[in-house]
Amino acid sequence: MTSLKSILAKVFAKYIFNKVQKWANKPLETQEQVFHNLIKRAKNTAFGIDHDFKDIKTHDDFVKRVPIRDYEAIKPYVERVVSGEENVLWKGKPEYFAKTSGTTSGVKYIPITKVAIEAQVNASRNAILLYIHETGKSAFVDGKMIFLQGSPVLNKKNGINIGRLSGIAAHYVPNYLQKNRMPSWDTNCIEDWDTKVNAIVEETVNENMTVIAGIPSWVQMYFEKLQQKTGKKIGEIYKNFNLFIFGGVNYEPYRAKFENLIGRKVDSIELYPASEGFFAFQDKQNEKGMLLQLHSGIFYEFVSVEDFFNENPKRITIKDVKVGVNYVLVISTNAGLWGYNIGDTVQFTSTKPYRVVVSGRIKHFxxxxxxxxxxxxxxxxxxxxxxxxxxxxxxxxxxxxxxxxxxxxxxxxxxxxxxxxxxxxxxxxxxxxxxxxxxxxxxxxxxxxxxxxxxxxxxxxxxxxxxxxxxxxxxxxxxxxxxxxxxxxxxxxxxxxxxx
Missing domain, CATH: 3.30.300 (GMP Synthetase; Chain A, domain 3)
Known part of the structure; x- marks a missing residue:
């Protein structure tokens, strides 16, 4: 018997699908609007004043005034925000700092505003809803869902909460998913990963798990511990498990191992989240690439990898990208990152709509x-x-x-x-x-x-x-x-x- 929750999920999925189609079918206009909104909102910040945002009308104006920066280059502004100063990169103070492992910079503090975290959460939700709309599968909403992630415990510095991105996102689980979500809050707060996974196994082994999400290497560890405990394939333990959601690394090297652990194939959804923003998600099961999020408060620029290390690399918008070319991804966001190189390279698999795959890093890694x-x-x-x-x-x-x-x-x-x-x-x-x-x-x-x-x-x-x-x-x-x-x-x- 189909549950009311499952029926409502399909109705909501259709509504969200139609909303997504509106901006996906008007990509250039959507990005133009995002660009002007970002400039307008930030023109009176310290960064906006330093870079003459009041005189920026076009992308060419922006390129002349705002160079491409990595974290090391934008760090002086970030440090002012960390110290408690307001209106530096974005209006007011950010809601959070996502604390990440630095490279040349040691620990990095990536600012996340309230609108930015809401965009992240909505993109995660929309990925699942578009899957429901495409496949018609919604029964999984009645089962348990697990998201293997970092601890949601946050620290505070000058009134700003600090934590790992996945831990911050844990505070934004919609009410209608709270009863379905696993593990428990206390288990999620365990810092030692080995202890945490053992506790998750104990909590979930007898549950009706239908959706499992996380970075493949972490999920593989969870599956192996489940198998050690029960002597069964994951698909036998969780007979209704049919959807795996992943992001962060390439899944292909893990796919054969996963299918062996599960004992059968399951549907999957690929996400492209980062502390700096949620950039794309898989919107079609049989299309290569992930739908670029053009309506999420992020303005995208792209630089050909071959051109990137030249003195004045050409910065283009989605209007001029080509399928199959390796581009360095450059972003400007409603969290106050401007002309920011996150280090990833992407390739477009389609421009109608705009879909990307992550092709690597601009440096070896x-x-x-x-x-x-x-x-x-x-x-x-x-x-x-x-x-x-x-x-x-x-x-x-x-x-x-x-x-x-x-x-x-x-x-x-x-x-x-x-x-x-x-x-x-x-x-x-x-x-x-x-x-x-x-x-x-x-x-x-x-x-x-x-x-x-x-x-x-x-x-x-x-x-x-x-x-x-x-x-x-x-x-x-x-x-x-x-x-x-x-x-x-x-x-x-x-x-x-x-x-x-």
Whole structure:
């Protein structure tokens, strides 16, 4: 028998679908309106005054006055906000700071205003409602839903709440979902991840779970613990589980593993949220890419990756983007980020409507498990671990090992030594600790037993030179990527017999 809640969900889904279609079918007008609203609202802020917002009428005006900035460049303004100053980047003070792991900047504080968090919550909701509208499936609203996320406990600084984005979002669960939502508030507040997942397993194992959401690496850990406890496939434990919602990392490397753990295929919805804004969500089950959120208080600019490091890279709006081109994503938001480079690269899969896939980072990185490790961090970890030793490293690169023959996944460091250490495991431990100290996401993954500490694999003498020669990039300005988010480089190493 169909429940009233399930029927109402379909009605609401149709209403939201129609609202989304209105702006999706008028993309240029929608973004133009967002742009002018942002400029108007912020023209009397410190940033707006410094950058002559009162004289900005067009995108060209904006480009002339507001350069592309990363966090390090906008940090002086953010620090003023953190210290309690009002009307700096946006009117008044932000409602929250999302605390994230920094790269060159240490801890980053990303401002989130009330309208910005509401846009985030609405986008998450709309992703589910558009799925209901497309598929007609709504029975899952009567079951339990779990969102594996950070602790909702917030700290306060100068009257502003500080926490992880997922923890902040936990405070905005709609009333009609409160009874369905799991885990309990107390369990969600557990800081130690291993303890938390064990508690979630105990709370949920006998429930009618219909929707499960989270970063794939965390959800995989939850599934494995459920399987250890029951000896059953996830699909047997949760017979009505048919929708997996994910974001943060590429799901494809996990898909086969997930389907084996579940015992069958389930529908999935991909989201593209970040502390800086909720940029896109999958709106169609059989279309590649996610619908770009053009009506969420975010104005988008794009710079071709090939052009990005030039002195004056060309900044374009959605009007001029092309399908299949790698673009650096630049945003201006109703949380007071202006011409802000979040570091992601995207490709458009469609321009009617505008859909994107995340293609990577503008710099090399590893984030196979959501850790966001960058080149600077691995280089400094290696430097710190070999300081005041006789160890000399000719070259190295790092790759994720997602599916080891046994045990947990890990980062694999491929190192060519000029002078080898007496004890490889001691060096590995030192590097791992140095990396954990720099990157809080990596630290959480190790502590939460999602990853095991890194492993070192030795590369033969001149191995890296032979690799670069094999791909036609020996010498000149060509460099071996310090790290990558896949194992393509090390597959070549193996094929060429370059590993000891």
């Amino acid at each position: 590893i984030s196979a498990f959501g850790e966001h490790v960058i080149g600077k961090e691995v280089e400094e970890a290696m430097q710190e671990a070999t300081l005041n030793t006789d160890i000399r490293v000719s070259e190295f690169t790092v790759a994720p090992q997602i599916t080891p023959a046994e045990g947990l996944p890990y980062h694999e460091w491929f190192i060519e030594f000029e002078n080898e250490p007496e004890n490889l495991s001691v060096l590995a431990e030192k590097i791992d600790m140095a990396l954990q100290n720099q990157n809080s996401y990596y630290f959480d993954l190790i502590k939460g037993k999602v990853l095991q500490p890194l492993k070192i694999t030795k590369v033969k003498k001149n191995g890296f030179q032979n690799y670069m020669k094999s791909i036609g990039k020996l010498g000149g300005q060509n460099k071996v990527p310090r790290l990558s988010n896949d194992r393509k480089i090390v597959e070549v190493f193996s094929h060429l017999g370059l590993i000891k």
